[in-house]
Each structure stands twice: as structure tokens, then as C-alpha cells.
Amino acid sequence: MYHEVYDAGLGAWYDQLFPEATAEETVGFLDGALPAPGSAIEFGVGSGRVALPMLRRGWSVTGVDISPRMLGAFEAKAREAGFGERVRTRRTSMAEDTGLRGYDLAYCVLGGLACLPDPAVQAEAVAGMLRHVGAGGLLVVENYDRDFWARSLTTSWTGLGEMGMRDGVHTASLRARLPEADVLEMSYEIGDARGPVDAFLERVRLTPRDFVARCAREAGAEDVRVLAGWAGAEGAPSGSVVTVARRG
Ligand SMILES: C[S@@+](CC[C@H](N)C(=O)[O-])C[C@H]1O[C@@H](n2cnc3c(N)ncnc32)[C@H](O)[C@@H]1O
Numbered sequence: 001m002y003h004e005v006y007d008a009g010l011g012a013w014y015d016q017l018f019p020e021a022t023a024e025e026t027v028g029f030l031d032g033a034l035p036a037p038g039s040a041i042e043f044g045v046g047s048g049r050v051a052l053p054m055l056r057r058g059w060s061v062t063g064v065d066i067s068p069r070m071l072g073a074f075e076a077k078a079r080e081a082g083f084g085e086r087v088r089t090r091r092t093s094m095a096e097d098t099g100l101r102g103y104d105l106a107y108c109v110l111g112g113l114a115c116l117p118d119p120a121v122q123a124e125a126v127a128g129m130l131r132h133v134g135a136g137g138l139l140v141v142e143n144y145d146r147d148f149w150a151r152s153l154t155t156s157w158t159g160l161g162e163m164g165m166r167d168g169v170h171t172a173s174l175r176a177r178l179p180e181a182d183v184l185e186m187s188y189e190i191g192d193a194r195g196p197v198d199a200f201l202e203r204v205r206l207t208p209r210d211f212v213a214r215c216a217r218e219a220g221a222e223d224v225r226v227l228a229g230w231a232g233a234e235g236a237p238s239g240s241v242v243t244v245a246r247r248g
Contacts, residue, residue, distance in 0.1 A: 002115045002203050006046075006067040009200025013190055014070070018110075019166045020049050025230040026109055026142075027053040033138055033244070038104030041132050043094035043125070044112025047073035052081065060086040062100060066093045095125045102134040109142040113212070114184075114204035122207065126215035133247040139216060141243050146182050146206035148239045153178050165190075170197060182206045212243035221245035 005011070027050055031037070037058035045051050045063030047070050054061050055078065065071040071091050078087040090098050094108065095116060106129045116122045130139050153176060163172040175187045184206055190198040213224045223246040228238035 002117050002205070003066050005200055005202050007069045009198055010188065010202055011067060011069040011073075013170075013172070013188070013198065015047055015049075015073070016165050016167050016170065017163055017172055017188075018049055020053060021166075023049045023053060026050055027057070029230045029242070030054060030105065030107055030140060031057050031059070033140060034104055039102070040105040040107065041098075041100065041103045041129075043106070043108040043129055044110075044115065045074055045089070046070045046110075048077050050107075050109055051087075052077060055081070055083045055086060059105075060088075062088040062090065062098075062103070064090045064092060064094055064098060066091065095121050095128065097128055097131065100132055102137075103132050104134065104137045105140070106130070106132045106137070107140040109140075111144075111202075111204050113141055113143050114206065117203075117205050119182075119205065119207065119211075122205065122211070123215045123218075126212055127219035130216060130219045130221055130245065130247055135247060137247050139221065139243075139245045139247065141212045141216075143212050143241050143243070144184065144204065144206045144239060145209040145237070145241050147209065148237055149176075149184055149206055150178060150181075152239065153184075169193075209241050212241070213245070216243065216245035220248055222248040 039060045041062040042051050043064050045065045051061045051063050063074050133139055163174055165172050169192055171191050173189050177185050179185050184204050186202045188200050213226050216224055225244045227242040228236035229240045232238055
């Protein structure tokens, strides 16, 4: 399963590869999506890159994640920060119904939805996320546009270059390819001054640009907008697609 890498290689390096600073735009968008902080549920919360800044801004956050390693890291950080009862967690798949309801905001960002390898399960998961939102609340989902990536990755391996590693010791390089239609495979290599330290592969399931919008509308959402990334315009091409839907 695609998520297993989060309990192994990628999970061990996640916070250095994707520190909280990389979530600034996402957090700004989510926090500004409603007039005041309220209750949020994050599907695929990981180690809290987005949830922790949301908590600091006054939101209550329920974090859902299938990975014991990632969810455990989030729980430890939230405990240490003393957020108390404003934090809840559920270790389960985002494709399962937690039974929780009435949130002001449900969201799933970065590679969360793409971790589900089956498009039918992705569609069910989007409908399920919307069920967690109360009337008038918002669902925000980031997905990856398969046509954009098919145009971008024209050779068998395409270097995406060096990633910034925040521990000051390690370097990370990332290469990506499309081994089959709609599947993006990312190969990470971690090194230090003496040479290679770790290597692992992450696979994600890409979706048509309007996939989330279609699923949300079929599940009864209103005012559905599809944006080019967190700062993007409606209709512009982009690798990252942000869909915002209101529950009627
Ligand atoms: C790319 S990370 C994103 C983490 C966090 N949202 C962030 O922005 O940093 C994807 C997360 O989704 C989780 N995940 C993968 N498959 C999942 C599933 N079926 N149900 C719930 N969480 C899942 C992984 O364990 C991982 O923590």
C-alpha cells in the first residue's frame, strides 16, 4: 500500500523534508477560509505540519491518519505544546467513516488523497470527508493533476533537484517518474558529507483536475471552486489543485 512508506523511510525524514515553514500558504488559506477559527478535521494529518499552526491560531483540530508513526509524532508534539482538549486523533484510514460530525472545516492536503491507490476509494473518501462537515461548513482538498504531470515528466526519469533539509547535516534529492498512467513515483535519496544515508520510494495516485470537484458535487456540495494551488486562480494549469466546496 502507498501509505506504508510513512512508517518507514519517508516517515523518518518527513519533518526535515517538509518542515512547518513549507505549510505557510496552506495554513494562511485554511485559516482565512472562515471568518473565525472553529473546529477542523484533517484527513492524513501526518506529524502536524499544518495542524499544529492551525492549533496555534486558535482552531480545534481532529487529526486522522493511518500511520502509527506519523500520528504518534503529531500526538507527541500536540501534548508537548499543551493544546489539551482542542486536539483529538483517530488512527484509521481516511476512506473509513470516523462517525464524527459537524466540523466547520474538513481538509486533506499535500499527498493525502493521492495515498489512496484506488480511484473509486478516493471518490468515496471525498464524499466521506464532506459528511464530517456541518451545514454551511467547508471541505478543502488538494490533489495532483495527472495531465499536468504527464506533460511535465516527459522522460523516464526527471530530476526535480535538491530539496532543502533543515537539519543542516543532510541533503535530499528527489526524482520523479510516471511508471504507469496516473501513478507518480518519487525516488528520494538522503545523504550527508560522507555519502548516501537512506533511500526510499513513494508512490501516489494522480487524479483528473476536476476529480475532487466532481466527487464533492455528487455528494451534495455547493459553491465548488477549483484553484491552481493555494495562491492560484480558477482555471489555471498547475500540478497542485485545491478544491473548495461548501456543504449545503
Ligand atoms: C504527504 S503526507 C501529508 C501530511 C500532512 N497533511 C502535511 O501536510 O504535512 C500524507 C499523510 O497521509 C497519511 N495517509 C496515507 N494514507 C492514508 C489513509 N489511507 N488514511 C489516512 N491517512 C493516510 C500518511 O500516513 C501521511 O501522514
